[in-house]
Amino acid sequence: MQNYQDVYGDKWQEINKCFACGRNNPIGLKLDIKHKDDICYTTFTPKTEHSGWLNVMHGGLLSTIMDEVMAHWLWGRGIPAMTVEMTTRYLKPVPIGEPIVVTARLQLDRGRMATLEADVTLADGTQVARAVAKYIKTERGLQIESGRSVTDTEAEPEE
Numbered sequence: 001m002q003n004y005q006d007v008y009g010d011k012w013q014e015i016n017k018c019f020a021c022g023r024n025n026p027i028g029l030k031l032d033i034k035h036k037d038d039i040c041y042t043t044f045t046p047k048t049e050h051s052g053w054l055n056v057m058h059g060g061l062l063s064t065i066m067d068e069v070m071a072h073w074l075w076g077r078g079i080p081a082m083t084v085e086m087t088t089r090y091l092k093p094v095p096i097g098e099p100i101v102v103t104a105r106l107q108l109d110r111g112r113m114a115t116l117e118a119d120v121t122l123a124d125g126t127q128v129a130r131a132v133a134k135y136i137k138t139e140r141g142l143q144i145e146s147g148r149s150v151t152d153t154e155a156e157p158e159e
Contacts (some may be wrong), residue, residue, distance in 0.1 A: 002069065007021040010078060011012065013136040015104070020067075021033060021068060021072070022134050031044060031065065031068060031069075033068070033069055033072045033076075034071075035072075035076045036146065038059070038077060038102050038105055038106070039073075039104065039105050040069050040070070040072050040073035040103070040105070041069065041101060041103045041104070042065070042068075042069055042101075042102050042103065043099055043100065043102075044065055044099070044100055044120060045063070045097065045099045045100070046094060046096050046097070046098075046100070047096065049097055050096070051096050053093070055095060055096045056093040056094065056095065056096065057094035057095075057096060057100075059088075059090055059091070061141050062088075062090070062094060062100075062120065062129055063086070063088045063129075064119035064132075065100075065102050065120075066086075066088065066104070066120065066129065066130075067083055067086055067118075067131070067133060069081065069102045069103070069104040069118055070083075070104040070116040070117075070131070070133050070135070071117055071135065072077070073105065073116055074114060074116070074135055075135070079114070079137055080139055081114060081121045081135035081137045082135060082136055082138055082139065083133055083134070083135055084113075084134050084135065085125050085133060085134045086131055086132070086133035086134075087131060087132050087133070088129065088130075088131040089129065089130050090128070090129050090132070091127055091128050091129055091130070092128045092129075093125075094119045094122070094128050094129070094130070098110060098122055098123065098139065099122070099123050100120050100121065100122060100123075101116065101120070101121050101123075102118060102119070102120050103119050103120075103121075104116055104117065105117060107132065111137075112136055112138075113134055113135070113136060113137070113139050114134070114135045114137065115132060115133070115134050115135075116132070116133055116135065117130065117131065117132050117133075118130065118131045118132075118133075121144060128131070
């Protein structure tokens with residue numbers, strides 16, 4: 001199974017600045033995403049800096065985490081992909097300081113498009129959010145430099 005390090009090689013550690021999963025992003029979430037059988041998952045405990053309303057996790061960050069785990073479902077299987085559409089349903093507020101589990105699985109695979117679903121639960125199993133997203137499979141997600149993909153074949157323009 002191809003992973004980010006296989007694609008980026010030695011550059012991986014210096015460029016791993018993804019806001020959600022990057023270890024080298026000083027303000028990032030640094031999610032530790034795992035794979036088991038047909039699911040992908042992570043756990044996260046929101047802190048006060050992740051709040052929207054007082055003592056409630058910001059919905060945009062919750063949506064970001066769901067998107068990231070769904071995308072990792074594909075990336076972890078060697079399928080680079082980018083989000084094209086996502087629908088999120090917030091069922092209950094996520095209290096600050098309470099751990100959540102975000103789980104993703106494939107819903108439908110149609111050639112270049114894949115649909116995934118994510119669920120967010122509290123430690124006691126209460127479902128607090130869910131999402132469905134469509135991803136386009138593309139090598140464009142494997143960028144080494146801004147605007148350039150590992151699949152770009154054109155030579156650098158000479159100055």
